[in-house]
Amino acid sequence: MALAIFDLDNTLIGGDSDFLWGEFLVQNGYVNAEHFSEQNAQFYEDYKRGNLDIMAYQRFALKPLSKQSMQTLAVWHNQFMQTFIEPIVLPKALALVEEHKAKGDRVMIITATNTFVTRPIGMRYGITELLGTEGEIKNNRYTGEVAGIPTFQSGKVTRLNEWLQQEHETLEGSYFYSDSFNDLPLLEIVDNPVVVDGDDKLLAIAKEKNWPSISLR
Template structure:
């Protein structure tokens, strides 16, 4: 969790911010796509139709053509109207049955390296907060920006509130977050695997491509950005 500060209005804290994408960066897989698979596995959705749609959206994401609002409506549809107790159990089951096997020891070591250096840690992910909150907790990172599902009367409506945390939306969301953060982006790191994150990678002082897709790898090589692997 970001450290509490007592500051005058003009004061800033000289602490480095380490920002991490989540899917295929801190974990060895895509939690969004995997959640759709999991819902099919447990019978919450029509398996054949849902898997086909889920795969189509994932291909669109990889191509950079995803309509994030259309996808979010699909991803949240099965959760609409469910009680908080049912949803909380679903989150934990998904974490245990799908996400735990995606653990990357090198990713955890990288997070701990930044933590031990005294850096502030932040996940910024396009995947919705319902899916990602337990994963962030499992990784030991308290602060996160994610696409926000709408809740009304303690139930998910299937809609998204605010700016989706995707592509340039990550920059928009981060800029808003920075208005209440007691520091700035000086020296900040951002780790990502996806060319969809080029807007934010281009904004920080220390962009790092992590097991990147082909487009991001080419861009990183041309720009002279570090390229690392967190896979075994």
């Protein structure tokens, strides 16, 4: 039995849930379309280049949540799952998750995207353990601020180490599947790093390090 860790965006799903949530808000008129869409696209480009200001981005992403009740957000997310996420669920990714479960591995997701967006997607894959960026909640509403350390780049390692200690788990025999060079800090500490539909930078590094590279598309 080992720990099998999955990145979410562009790994388990065929797109970026954070970016797509922004597109969902724009398409439904829940945010100022021109201003929000432009900022959303710029943050996504920053992420792909590796120079994302994670706190600035998370505050941007969490702000719309702070303007709605939890009940409204739940309705919105259900619509988002059906219209944006279901079409990019990957059968090969579902099969890989089930393969690890069948071996008795403990399966989890670690994603930089906030847990409001990602936890239901994890559940769609049958994964209940998820570490993501947490939005601060007070009086049953999001405040628009970040709670704790965002699960981005080295923050994924920090949060995972806290989880390992809490759960009395180790990384012996562990796997981590990811598409992004932003995940190098975590890829480098597991026993079995696996590149999934990797970006150009990560594919080059994987070739140097002889890491396996697969496609779930």
